[in-house]
Amino acid sequence: MKKLITLLLLIGASVAQVQAQAKDQYTKGMEKAFELWKDQKIVEASNLFERIATAEPDNWIPYYYASQVNTVASFGEKDEAKxxxxxxxxxxxVDVAKAISPDNPEILVQxxxxxxxxxxxDGATYGMTMSQKNVQLYQxxxxxxxxxPRVVFSKAEWDMGAARYFGKDTAPYCKDVERALELFATFKSDTPFYPSWGKERAEQVLAACK
Structure with missing residues (x-):
């Protein structure tokens, strides 16, 4: 009996050690991917996020960032093929992330x-159809x-852009940006690498409001 208990304790300790090592590898990998992104190494960052995701099949976060890094790099891009x-x-x-975590507001914003x-x-080509999709996604x-806070702010900024396009006043949406900043101040998540972006951009938009 004593030997059995000792064996079970050893197995438990081994499993815990493996889990700790896996967690450590995940953390190091994610930090490296963010470092690559910060250095504007978009392809390398995307590939690393994807490799991490492959090793974390039940985790939507690496796929979320693999999607986001490619999206952010696309704003201002003039080469249509790229x-x-x-x-x-x-x-x-983002489709894989949605399959892992359905009805996730962070993924809908992405x-x-x-x-x-x-x-x-190309607003003339994509504006009509994708604008309607965005209204539904944000709603x-x-x-x-x-x-x-990212949902509230992103929807407000989208509504502001639509208002400008149609020549309407954007002021009514400033209160939503203000509310988003209040939410940024208190929003917390215990999930490692959970999205936390948006506060600085919201501050810039609110400053423009005033």
């Missing part, structure tokens, strides 16, 4: 950003998590 390749990859990654990148590139995200 932009198309980046946004197609972003779409593939999906809307992909559409926005297409609209920014659904808001219904799922009305106190998520």
């Amino acid at each position: 932009l198309s390749k980046q946004l197609e990859k972003a779409r593939e990654f 999906e809307a950003l992909i559409n926005t990148a297409w609209i920014a590139f 659904k995200a808001l219904e799922l998590d009305p106190n998520n």
Whole structure:
């Protein structure tokens, strides 16, 4: 009996050690990927996020960032072939993230950003269809998590852009940006590498409001 207990304790300790090592590898990998992204090494960052995701099949976060890094790089891109390749990859990654974590407001916002990148590139071609999709995505995200600062802010900024396009006043949406900043101050997540972006951009938009 004593030997059995000792064996079970050893097995438990081994499992815990393996889990700790896996967690450490995940953390180091994610930090390296963010470092590559910061250095504007978009392809390398995207590939590393994807490799991490392959090793973490139940984790939507690496796929989320693989999508986001390709999306952010597409804003301002003039080469249609390069932009198309980046946004197609972003779409593939966000679709996998959605399959892992359905009805996730963070992923819905990321999906809307992909559409926005297409609209920014060619509004005449993509504006009509993708604008309507974004309205639906932001509305659904808001219904799922009305106190998520990225959801509140992203929807407000989208609404402001639509108002400008149609020659309407953007002031009514400033209160939503202000609310988003209040939410940024208190929003927390215990999930490692959970999205935390948006506060600085919201501060810039609110400053423009005033």
